[in-house]
Amino acid sequence: MNVGEARIRVDMHTHTRRSFDCLTTPERYLDALRARGIHRAFVTDHNAIDGALEMYARAPDLILVGEEVKTREGFDLIGLFLRELIPRGTPAREVAERIRDQGGVVYLPHPFDVGRSGAGEAHADRLADLIDVVEVHNARCFRAATNARALAWATAKGKLPGAGSDAHTAAELGNGFVEMPPFEPTRESFLAALARGEIGRRTLAGPWVRIASTYAKAHKRIFGV
Numbered sequence: 001m002n003v004g005e006a007r008i009r010v011d012m013h014t015h016t017r018r019s020f021d022c023l024t025t026p027e028r029y030l031d032a033l034r035a036r037g038i039h040r041a042f043v044t045d046h047n048a049i050d051g052a053l054e055m056y057a058r059a060p061d062l063i064l065v066g067e068e069v070k071t072r073e074g075f076d077l078i079g080l081f082l083r084e085l086i087p088r089g090t091p092a093r094e095v096a097e098r099i100r101d102q103g104g105v106v107y108l109p110h111p112f113d114v115g116r117s118g119a120g121e122a123h124a125d126r127l128a129d130l131i132d133v134v135e136v137h138n139a140r141c142f143r144a145a146t147n148a149r150a151l152a153w154a155t156a157k158g159k160l161p162g163a164g165s166d167a168h169t170a171a172e173l174g175n176g177f178v179e180m181p182p183f184e185p186t187r188e189s190f191l192a193a194l195a196r197g198e199i200g201r202r203t204l205a206g207p208w209v210r211i212a213s214t215y216a217k218a219h220k221r222i223f224g225v
Contacts, residue, residue, distance in 0.1 A: 008039035009177045009200055013109055013164025016043055018051030022168040026055050029170060033062055036174035042066040044078050047088040069095050075119040080105040081187055096130035103187050106131050107162060110138040112149045128157050137163035137199050139175035163199045
């Protein structure tokens with residue numbers, strides 16, 4: 001890192017109420033982001049992009065658009081810098097290709113947290129040629145070893161490391177981020193900046209966050225919002 005070089009903090013994996021297991025409103029999300037010193041964040045709701053697009057229109061200086069897609073194989077794959085929805089249940093390789101077709105970045109989240117729809121080694125290996133970034137710090141991975149294994153895989157495959165809070169509550173925002181130079185909202189500019197980035201806060205969330213997600217799912221089943 002160059003002394004005096006401008007740096008920003010980017011949370012690469014977050015959720016809002018458009019996810020089935022999150023109740024965070026845009027207002028609470030934006031307030032928390034600013035309060036926690038995060039300069040940019042990707043909204044990566046589960047199988048949804050409309051909320052991210054609305055938030056980007058509202059705060060383009062803070063918000064970037066993504067989607068966490070549940071692939072046909074059952075694991076999650078994130079697209080960054082998306083413009084169009086990629087439907088749930090799309091085969092993983094097609095998901096990655098469609099992300100690339102949109103000029104996006106293929107981001108592999110929590111790959112070895114298989115209890116939370118991580119890809120696991122076999123799926124990750126098969127998709128390695130299309131993966132751009134590996135999430136080596138996910139703040140919702142309770143065991144540090146899970147993130148360490150992701151870092152080892154990323155290093156072995158020559159992939160850029162990324163980090164995200166995977167926040168499903170406003171209080172979690174910023175628990176994981178990359179500190180990196182500023183970038184234009186394009187694939188090329190972002191990847192060039194990320195290559196000069198450093199993984200930031202390594203906070204791991206406690207079990208209460210799973211309780212919050214369970215409550216959010218129950219609330220939506222009962223009240224429909």
